[in-house]
Amino acid sequence: MSFRIVTIGALSLALFGTVGPAAAQTASGDWRTVAPENLLVIDTAKGRVLVELDPAVAPLSVERVRTLADQGFYDGLKFHRVLPGFMAQTGDPLGTGTGGSELSDVPGEFQFRRGRDLGFVNLVAAPTGLLGVAGSMPVFTQPDAQMMVTADFKTSAQALFCPGVAGMARNEDPDSANSQFFLMTGANENLNGLYAPFGRVVSGLDVVKALKPGSEAGNGQVVDPDIMTRARTASAMPEGQRPTVRVMVPRSAAFAALVEQKRTELGARFTVCDVQPPVQVTGG
Numbered sequence: 001m002s003f004r005i006v007t008i009g010a011l012s013l014a015l016f017g018t019v020g021p022a023a024a025q026t027a028s029g030d031w032r033t034v035a036p037e038n039l040l041v042i043d044t045a046k047g048r049v050l051v052e053l054d055p056a057v058a059p060l061s062v063e064r065v066r067t068l069a070d071q072g073f074y075d076g077l078k079f080h081r082v083l084p085g086f087m088a089q090t091g092d093p094l095g096t097g098t099g100g101s102e103l104s105d106v107p108g109e110f111q112f113r114r115g116r117d118l119g120f121v122n123l124v125a126a127p128t129g130l131l132g133v134a135g136s137m138p139v140f141t142q143p144d145a146q147m148m149v150t151a152d153f154k155t156s157a158q159a160l161f162c163p164g165v166a167g168m169a170r171n172e173d174p175d176s177a178n179s180q181f182f183l184m185t186g187a188n189e190n191l192n193g194l195y196a197p198f199g200r201v202v203s204g205l206d207v208v209k210a211l212k213p214g215s216e217a218g219n220g221q222v223v224d225p226d227i228m229t230r231a232r233t234a235s236a237m238p239e240g241q242r243p244t245v246r247v248m249v250p251r252s253a254a255f256a257a258l259v260e261q262k263r264t265e266l267g268a269r270f271t272v273c274d275v276q277p278p279v280q281v282t283g284g
Helices: 059-071 144-149 205-208 253-270
Strands: 004-009 012-015 029-033 039-044 047-053 079-082 087-090 112-114 121-126 130-134 137-141 155-160 165-168 182-183 195-202 230-233 243-250 279-283
Touching: 029 205, 039 059, 039 243, 047 059, 047 243, 059 195, 059 230, 121 253, 137 195, 144 155, 195 205, 195 243, 195 279
Parallel strands: none
Antiparallel strands: 004 012, 029 243, 039 047, 039 230, 047 195, 079 087, 087 182, 112 155, 121 130, 130 137, 137 155, 165 182, 165 195, 243 279
């Protein structure tokens, strides 16, 4: 079995191809495998994009995207709005930004309840909480100590719109998300708490960045846009065709070493958006 090299955000790791020292020293317990039902596979003429869906963060949004993808709803739909350094939006059957599916709208999921089982790792001190990573997602949250005084033994948390994060599009009504979603190509804190993050690109962010852009003057609307030729969860694909993705565990020593490397490089400019766990992709 061969692995290919995957670069995520500002961190990269040679994975079992041309193996570097950091990769050679990681243990098997440093990795987790993404469940097939939580892996959205988007094919385009410019390459494949893999998104890890996170039902712990936004269960209703994840279920909606899963349902529509496995119905074939997204096949052939346009990336109708693309702003370089910001995001690429798709999922509209009309291709205008005004359409949706026949399903009812999804309530806004702007915060979630975090338990210890999510494996959150604090990376940056914040005045009113903690900034770190849980799974593949950048997260702002209250300390674990807060769990001791809550009925569900969890604390409040909010996923953040860093590069690669997938979010549900909506209109002015916070509960109007339906079929449209966007993939971030840059960080934008103005979206935090106002739109629902539901996953993160774990492979193919370079493909998203290569999509045909629109103009800023035209609010990103694209003339002759790229399309999703096919979008399915891996669980809906034949076993011989589905990719397998393993993600480095944030609590691993290997990830901690990569974080410290980036922290040293950036110094006071280091933010939670500067790191994302590396991945291994096989098959597909």
